[in-house]
Amino acid sequence: MPRMHNFSAGPAVLPVSVVEELRDNLLDLHGSGIGLMEISHRSKTFQAVVDSANTRVRRVLAVPDDYTVLFLQGGASLQFYMSALNLLRAGEAADFLVTGTWSQKAIKEAKRIGDAKAIWDDAPDNFRRVPGDGDYQVRDEAIYLHYTSNNTIYGTEYGRTPSSQGKPLVADLSSDIAGVPVEVARHELIYAGAQKNLGPSGVVLAILSPWALARGAEGLPAMLDYRVHAKDGSLYNTPNCVGIYVIERVFAWMEANGGLSGMIARNAGKAGMLYGELDRSGFWRPHAAKDCRSVMNVTWRLPTEDLEERFVKAAKAAGMDGLKGHRSVGGIRASLYNALEPESVRVLVDFMREFERANG
Numbered sequence: 001m002p003r004m005h006n007f008s009a010g011p012a013v014l015p016v017s018v019v020e021e022l023r024d025n026l027l028d029l030h031g032s033g034i035g036l037m038e039i040s041h042r043s044k045t046f047q048a049v050v051d052s053a054n055t056r057v058r059r060v061l062a063v064p065d066d067y068t069v070l071f072l073q074g075g076a077s078l079q080f081y082m083s084a085l086n087l088l089r090a091g092e093a094a095d096f097l098v099t100g101t102w103s104q105k106a107i108k109e110a111k112r113i114g115d116a117k118a119i120w121d122d123a124p125d126n127f128r129r130v131p132g133d134g135d136y137q138v139r140d141e142a143i144y145l146h147y148t149s150n151n152t153i154y155g156t157e158y159g160r161t162p163s164s165q166g167k168p169l170v171a172d173l174s175s176d177i178a179g180v181p182v183e184v185a186r187h188e189l190i191y192a193g194a195q196k197n198l199g200p201s202g203v204v205l206a207i208l209s210p211w212a213l214a215r216g217a218e219g220l221p222a223m224l225d226y227r228v229h230a231k232d233g234s235l236y237n238t239p240n241c242v243g244i245y246v247i248e249r250v251f252a253w254m255e256a257n258g259g260l261s262g263m264i265a266r267n268a269g270k271a272g273m274l275y276g277e278l279d280r281s282g283f284w285r286p287h288a289a290k291d292c293r294s295v296m297n298v299t300w301r302l303p304t305e306d307l308e309e310r311f312v313k314a315a316k317a318a319g320m321d322g323l324k325g326h327r328s329v330g331g332i333r334a335s336l337y338n339a340l341e342p343e344s345v346r347v348l349v350d351f352m353r354e355f356e357r358a359n360g
C-alpha cells in the first residue's frame, strides 16, 4: 500500500525521512544497542536527545535565552487548565479571545481558577474571523490575555501577534507553531500539542518567560507545576520519550529545509495553490473570511452535503485521506502542515478541477 496524501488535522503527516529514522532507532537508539522505547530516560543517550531537542527548538523559534522550553504530557487540553493554574490566583482576572472550539475549552478550564472572560467571541458567526487589534478591550485588571493562534476546526488564523494592550500574552499555538512567523519574545507563555507540525501526539511543547515561571503559587500539584518540570529539565517523571525523539528529528528536518523561514515559504506556497482554486470558481464556498484565512487548515463547503460526501469518498479512492471537515463546519478541511509535500496539494487541486467538471 503506497502512503496516502494525508490531509489529516492531527495526528498528521510527518516527514518520511523522520519516520524512517524513527523506525531504525526503535531497534537501536544512536548505536546504544537499546531501542528508543526500551532505553532509560535517565541514560546519557536519551539525555542527549532531550538536550538536542531543546537546542533546536530554541534555534528554530528564536526563543530568548532566559525563557524555558519544556516537553510535557496531557496534550494541549491539559495546558488549558495548567496555564491558568500557574498564572492566575482565585479571584484574579484573565481575558480571552474566543475564536473557536479550542478557545472555548481554554476559557472553560480557566474559569475553574479565576475570573476568565471572553472579551471577543465570534461564536454567533460560527467563527469565520479572528479579531483585529482594535476589536477588543483588555480589562485593566486582567493578569493576561489568552488567544488561539490558529483555529484548526474553522480554518482561521491571526497571521500576526495580536495586541495584548500591554498585558502578558498567553497563546495556544498547537496548530501553526513552526509553520508561520512567531514572536516568542512577545509572549509570556506558549503551548502547543505536537501532533500537527512537530511530532506525534502525547507530548506538548511549552515555552515560558521568567515571569510565567515565577507566577505559580507555592504548593501546586507537582505534575501541574511548571517549575517542577523546569527544575528537572522535562524529566521530573518518565516523559514521552518517543515523542521527544520525534520532535528533535522534526526540528532537525526543519533546519535542513530552511528553518522557520523555509517552512513559512513552503506553507504559503501550498496554501496559495489551494486558495487560488477555491477563489477560481463559485462552486467552492470557503468558510473563513478572506483576511482571516489559515495557511494550515483550509475549510470549505460544496453546493450540497451529498456532493461533499461524494468528494471525500472519491478523494480517498484517488489516494487522498483526511479531507472530511469537522462536524462544526461540515464540508471539507484540508490540513497543510509543514510535512505535507507541495505535490500533495497539486494532486488535490487537480482532483478538485476534475470533480467540478464532472459535478459543477
Ligand code: PMP
Binding pocket: 010, 074, 075, 076, 077, 078, 102, 148, 150, 151, 152, 153, 172, 173, 174, 175, 193, 194
Ligand atoms: N488547541 C488546538 C488549536 C488544537 O487544534 C487542539 C487539537 N486539535 C487542541 C488544542 C487540543 O489538543 P490535544 O488533543 O493535544 O489536547
